[in-house]
Amino acid sequence: MxxxxxxxxxxxxxxxxxxxxxxxxxxxxxxxxxxxxxxxxxxxxxxxxxxxxxxxxxxxxxxxxxxxxxxxxxxxxxxxxxxxxxxxxxxxxxxxxxxxxxxxxxxxxxxxxxxxxxxxxxxxxxxxxxxxxSRGIAPRQFGPGRGMGHLASARDPDTAHGQAIYIQKCAACHSASGSGMRSGATYAVPPLWGDASYNIGASMARVGPAAAFIAHNMPLGQGGSLSDQDAIDIASYVNSHPRPDYADKAADWPNGDKPEDARY
Ligand code: HEC
Ligand code: HEC
Structure with a gap:
């Protein structure tokens, strides 16, 4: 197996x-x-x-x-x-x-x-x-697909539904505990939560960017196969788990404009 x-x-x-x-x-x-x-x-x-x-x-x-x-x-x-x-x-x-x-x-x-x-x-x-x-690309221009792309729909996340799909489509590689799969000092499959994962100050800790990344790229090799809503539900499930704190969080968004899905 x-x-x-x-x-x-x-x-x-x-x-x-x-x-x-x-x-x-x-x-x-x-x-x-x-x-x-x-x-x-x-x-x-x-x-x-x-x-x-x-x-x-x-x-x-x-x-x-x-x-x-x-x-x-x-x-x-x-x-x-x-x-x-x-x-x-x-x-x-x-x-x-x-x-x-x-x-x-x-x-x-x-x-x-x-x-x-x-x-x-x-x-x-x-x-x-x-x-x-970046060679050959004019200043202020960018190649295709900057960032994580965008999602068409944005209903509220259903975290329990996200868990069910996670078990079905993600856990074989990232494991049910989100710990990924190590290969020496690095990972064959990176972790999605816990101490070794990105901290709450990362863009990936926000449901919006995580859902866009997942919709376009995961399961690995089958990007684009999940519905936007499924990707939002899974992102919410992934980011509902504990991960490291970000020490300098109080300095973020000093002039406002904080995104709605910010973690703090
Ligand atoms: C956990 C996932 C993750 C890891 C690991 C990661 N990044 Fe990022 N990175 C992101 C996200 C999310 C963004 C923001 C993308 C967006 O603008 O939507 C980003 C943005 C960037 C950007 C700016 C891109 C742009 O279009 O403005 C650079 C440069 C960058 N990362 C470099 C790095 C480097 C170098 C490393 C390794 C030391 C790294 N990143 C590791 C998730 C990650
Ligand atoms: C076939 C194995 C495989 C499956 C299935 C898979 N992933 Fe991944 N995933 C990877 C690998 C490998 C990477 C690192 C990118 C690379 O090496 O190209 C990754 C990277 C990621 C990342 C960014 C890095 C990090 O650890 O934060 C996220 C988030 C992610 N996957 C979420 C998911 C979700 C959610 C699913 C289920 C919908 C899923 N993956 C299914 C193999 C897989």
Missing amino acids: QRTILCTLFLLVQAVHVYADETDAAIANLPEGPERSSIELGRHIVLDTPRYAPGHVPGGMSCASCHIDGGTRPNASPWYGITGVLPAYSARSGTAVTLEQRINDCFRRSENGVPLALDSMEMKALVAYMSFL
Whole structure:
């Protein structure tokens, strides 16, 4: 039984990761030198964050746990064009946010981890990688599917119904306890709640963004198969569980404009 699940998981993960090869091939075609090395390091950090940014993600999730295929998947918050749209005003911080600050927001919130030094090799590598993905896209433009996409319907969530579908469609990979499936220092399937998951300060902790991500991308390899309402119900179930607190939450939305589904 366990073996069948693992084989199916392996095949699905392989199918989904075909896109990723194109990015690796494009990087391999760049002239050798420090710039290519930095772009390569950036991609490694995104795909295997615990190994390439040691000490910064104690929970063990990678950026690519959410930014599927390393930020190249529409509606899984891709980065095609990101260097031309930031800095930009963020209602959450009440200030203009640079790309480096946005990256560290994901370290502190989505990864419940430790930010990178702004002048570190790792930060420069992440910016180099995102600049590489943004090549050829005019400033203020963006590739397809920025963010997590949008949902057409927005009725109130039915958390009990979300639990029933979760058991049916998600638990085989993410487990009934939401703990995911480990593979060494990182995850073959990332956790959805508990100490190793994103904290309450993350966008994914809000039902709206989580439901949009789930509707477009999950179950892995079958994105678009759930109804919007089912995705909202499951997102509500996932986010009804305990997860880490966010220490700096009192500083968020200093000028108002707090989204309705904010956690605090
Ligand atoms: C738990 C899921 C999750 C993880 C893990 C995660 N992020 Fe994010 N990230 C998000 C969400 C959600 C958004 C907001 C998307 C939106 O605007 O709708 C986001 C946004 C971003 C953005 C801005 C995108 C834009 O279009 O403005 C950047 C850059 C980014 N993340 C980088 C990273 C990096 C680098 C890592 C790894 C250190 C990481 N993220 C890990 C969920 C995650
Ligand atoms: C076939 C296995 C599989 C199934 C089934 C599956 N997932 Fe995932 N899920 C993954 C993997 C693997 C990732 C990380 C992305 C990657 O590696 O491409 C992921 C990532 C996620 C993430 C973002 C990362 C995190 O841990 O927060 C969420 C949220 C999520 N899945 C929710 C769901 C929900 C809800 C369902 C059921 C509707 C579901 N998944 C079904 C394998 C699966």
